[in-house]
Amino acid sequence: MNLEFSDEELAFRETIRQWMKANVPDDLRRCTARGAMPGKEMQQRWERLLGKQGWLTVTWPEQYGGPGWTATQRYIFDLERASAGAPPTSPFGVAMVGPVLYTFGSAEQKDRWLPGIRSGEMLWCQGYSEPNAGSDLASLKTRAERHDDHYLVNGQKIWTTQAHWADMMFCLVRTDSTVKQQQGISFLLIDMKTSGIEVRPIYSIDGHHHLNEVYFTDVKVPVENLVGTEGMGWTIAKFLLTHERTTIAGVADTQNEINRLKAALAAMPDNYDKHQAARRVAALEIDLMALEYTNFRTVAATDEGKPFGPESSGLKIKGTELQQSVSQAMVELGELMSLPWDNEEPIGNEVFNRASRRYNFLRACTIYGGSNEIQKNVLAKMLLGL
Numbered sequence: 529m530n531l532e533f534s535d536e537e538l539a540f541r542e543t544i545r546q547w548m549k550a551n552v553p554d555d556l557r558r559c560t561a562r563g564a565m566p567g568k569e570m571q572q573r574w575e576r577l578l579g580k581q582g583w584l585t586v587t588w589p590e591q592y593g594g595p596g597w598t599a600t601q602r603y604i605f606d607l608e609r610a611s612a613g614a615p616p617t618s619p620f621g622v623a624m625v626g627p628v629l630y631t632f633g634s635a636e637q638k639d640r641w642l643p644g645i646r647s648g649e650m651l652w653c654q655g656y657s658e659p660n661a662g663s664d665l666a667s668l669k670t671r672a673e674r675h676d677d678h679y680l681v682n683g684q685k686i687w688t689t690q691a692h693w694a695d696m697m698f699c700l701v702r703t704d705s706t707v708k709q710q711q712g713i714s715f716l717l718i719d720m721k722t723s724g725i726e727v728r729p730i731y732s733i734d735g736h737h738h739l740n741e742v743y744f745t746d747v748k749v750p751v752e753n754l755v756g757t758e759g760m761g762w763t764i765a766k767f768l769l770t771h772e773r774t775t776i777a778g779v780a781d782t783q784n785e786i787n788r789l790k791a792a793l794a795a796m797p798d799n800y801d802k803h804q805a806a807r808r809v810a811a812l813e814i815d816l817m818a819l820e821y822t823n824f825r826t827v828a829a830t831d832e833g834k835p836f837g838p839e840s841s842g843l844k845i846k847g848t849e850l851q852q853s854v855s856q857a858m859v860e861l862g863e864l865m866s867l868p869w870d871n872e873e874p875i876g877n878e879v880f881n882r883a884s885r886r887y888n889f890l891r892a893c894t895i896y897g898g899s900n901e902i903q904k905n906v907l908a909k910m911l912l913g914l
């Protein structure tokens with residue numbers, strides 16, 4: 529594998545760099561520079577802009593509106609996007625349900641749902657986890673009973689990120705309780721405005737509202753919103769989870785975090801121990817480089833038609849561990865500046881002021897997308913045959 533960019537790739541990088549420079553909105557750039565997360569309006573405004581340019585769904589095949597880029601071009605795009613101060617796109621439409629629809633959906637479903645995802649108009653959330661079905665997802669209990677032309681859905685989902693933003697949910701439901709657990713699960717698309725849906729907020733340890741509980745009471749869902757056939761939900765869920773795990777590696781954004789940390793350290797006064805900090809940052813960058821090559825190799829293989837395999841579990845584990853290590857370094861190297869002060873004005877460097885919030889949020893990254901312990905089980909089973 530050649531890791532040097534060709535002349536054409538360098539020219540492509542320049543095009544993306546210039547576009548980002550001209551188009552990433554200032555308020556968004558300022559938001560990510562502070563280490564904050566954009567709200568719905570800011571995030572969607574950015575995604576619509578990418579959609580207009582045809583760059584929101586860069587991983588999609590051309591026939592469904594992807595730009596036809598190589599893995600290297602997508603990788604360059606991601607690096608440029610992050611270093612221009614733009615956040616990653618919300619994964620639920622673009623990286624999750626989109627690939628499900630163009631792989632398993634009917635022609636009508638593709639026509640109906642793909643355009644809204646491609647343009648950034650339609651926001652999605654993922655209804656998988658339930659209070660007693662997280663790692664053991666196959667034991668989920670939310671029921672969907674068939675009545676003529678619709679299903680009646682009853683039950684509860686939890687930890688549903690952005691359910692309060694979403695227009696639609698892709699949801700795993702139980703359509704048959706008489707067969708083996710995995711065979712009784714189906715994949716339904718649910719309009720979040722349907723009567724009988726209640727979304728309740730869960731505030732997380734970083735003080736933000738990202739998460740929700742979602743309750744369903746006699747929610748009517750048209751049968752044409754079933755993807756695949758009844759009982760096919762588990763196959764679709766597994767397909768989708770490998771996509772989710774690969775995007776969670778977050779190489780470009782971790783590089784951006786390290787860059788922010790380096791800039792903040794460079795601005796520290798002379799009596800600060802910069803040598804010790806530099807050693808720590810160097811160790812993080814070496815780990816990131818190893819992850820970057822592994823990620824790139826995996827993504828490049830998909831260009832040759834190979835499906836994501838157990839590598840996605842390895843990427844998820846290493847990627848999230850590294851995100852946590854970088855956020856921990858940010859807190860520790862910022863010393864007193866990283867304490868969660870409640871001041872209007874920044875104390876010292878603002879990068880450090882927000883570090884503890886991000887550190888707190890990132891405790892969750894080794895849990896979501898399937899916990900890292902479960903990923904280790906997957907690797908042991910698929911690679912070692914244990």
Ligand SMILES: Cc1cc2nc3c(=O)[nH]c(=O)nc-3n(C[C@H](O)[C@H](O)[C@H](O)COP(=O)(O)OP(=O)(O)OC[C@H]3O[C@@H](n4cnc5c(N)ncnc54)[C@H](O)[C@@H]3O)c2cc1C
Pocket residue numbers: 653654655656657659660661662663664686687688689690739892895896897898899900901902905
């Ligand atoms: C910030 C955040 C966002 C999320 N967003 C979404 C979302 O949008 N949609 C959605 O559907 N879900 C979402 N989730 C839920 C997430 O997928 C689950 O939290 C995760 O799958 C773990 O399930 P659980 O919380 O029920 O923990 P449990 O499954 O109860 O696990 C508890 C602990 O036991 C360990 N464990 C469990 N089983 C095993 C085993 N067999 N071997 C070894 N260790 C084991 C786990 O690793 C974990 O440490 C989100 C979670 C978080 C924290």
